[in-house]
Amino acid sequence: MAGELRISVRTDADIVTARQKGRVLAEPLGFRGSDLALIATAISEVARNIVVYAGCGEIILDVVRDGEREGIVVIARDEGPGIADVEKAMQDGYSTSKSLGLGLPGAKRMMDEFEIVSAVGKGTTITMRKWRRSHEDRPYRPAGT
Amino acid sequence: MRVPILKQGDYLIASVQDSLADADLLQLSENLLTQVGLFHSRGVIVDVTALDVMDSFACRALRSLASAIRFRGAETVIVGIQPEVAFAMVQLGLDLAGIRTALDVEEGLELLGNGKDG
Ligand SMILES: Nc1ncnc2c1ncn2[C@@H]1O[C@H](COP(=O)(O)OP(=O)(O)OP(=O)(O)O)[C@@H](O)[C@H]1O
Ligand SMILES: [Mg+2]
Numbered sequence: 001m002a003g004e005l006r007i008s009v010r011t012d013a014d015i016v017t018a019r020q021k022g023r024v025l026a027e028p029l030g031f032r033g034s035d036l037a038l039i040a041t042a043i044s045e046v047a048r049n050i051v052v053y054a055g056c057g058e059i060i061l062d063v064v065r066d067g068e069r070e071g072i073v074v075i076a077r078d079e080g081p082g083i084a085d086v087e088k089a090m091q092d093g094y095s096t097s098k099s100l101g102l103g104l105p106g107a108k109r110m111m112d113e114f115e116i117v118s119a120v121g122k123g124t125t126i127t128m129r130k131w132r133r134s135h136e137d138r139p140y141r142p143a144g145t
Numbered sequence: 146m147r148v149p150i151l152k153q154g155d156y157l158i159a160s161v162q163d164s165l166a167d168a169d170l171l172q173l174s175e176n177l178l179t180q181v182g183l184f185h186s187r188g189v190i191v192d193v194t195a196l197d198v199m200d201s202f203a204c205r206a207l208r209s210l211a212s213a214i215r216f217r218g219a220e221t222v223i224v225g226i227q228p229e230v231a232f233a234m235v236q237l238g239l240d241l242a243g244i245r246t247a248l249d250v251e252e253g254l255e256l257l258g259n260g261k262d263g
Binding site (some may be wrong): 048 | 164165166167168197198199200201202204205227228229230232233234236237238239
């Protein structure tokens with residue numbers, strides 16, 4: 001595998017870059033169009049949170065394998081203010097910036113796995129994975145690759 | 146300008162070209178608001194066919210755009226939301242809060258025409 005992709009995130013243009021790279025990484029894995037949109041949207045949400053709440057951070061993208069399964073892992077990491085009440089932050093409609101409060105719970109719904117670790121004053125790390133639905137849609141790969 | 150705005154009769158048509166950064170969306174709102182006044186437009190169509198992601202920010206920006214346009218006496222119709230984008234919006238929990246939508250520009254124009262004259 002080509003190895004992980006790191007995108008440093010500071011501006012709204014970086015958010016666009018991160019979600020485009022996620023799509024480019026996920027597409028050849030054989031994800032269908034609706035899954036690509038879910039992955040790109042989830043990346044957009046966690047990347048925007050970095051810009052809005054932490055100022056800067058990074059998105060790390062990689063392919064994950066688990067036996068027969070193949071998917072994509074997205075890590076959003078920052079050393080910003082952290083989240084005091086993670087449980088609250090994961091609820092629909094909870095926002096400290098008078099926004100919709102949908103980014104975190106929405107990203108969780110859009111991906112298959114979602115873990116968040118946050119410490120006040122230290123920062124936030126979100127790890128999310130999405131698995132390609134079934135090995136039947138595995139893309140054709142020439143032998144020996 | 147990232148988003149060209151076309152004047153067609155009483156209406157303005159803004160066609161979003163590709164992945165929009167936040168600043169582009171805010172710029173679009175500003176430009177549309179100005180032009181609605183300039184041309185006395187009665188309706189605005191925002192064509193998002195080329196958008197591959199509609200996240201919470203984009204949705205909120207479109208909602209604000211539509212209500213600001215409304216304050217200026219015109220109506221907004223969002224057209225061209227792609228099926229997979231619509232699917233992702235639902236998963237995210239977004240709604241367009243009363244902004245009208247149509248499949249494409251033609252149907253958007255029809256909707257605006259009917260709303261005003263009929
Ligand atoms: N990286 C982060 N660092 C610090 N706080 C965060 C971070 N991400 C999220 N939060 C906190 O969690 C809350 C919920 O985040 P979430 O993305 O769900 O909603 P939002 O950003 O407020 O609104 P939306 O994403 O719908 O525009 C935020 O309001 C913020 O207080
Ligand atoms: Mg958010």
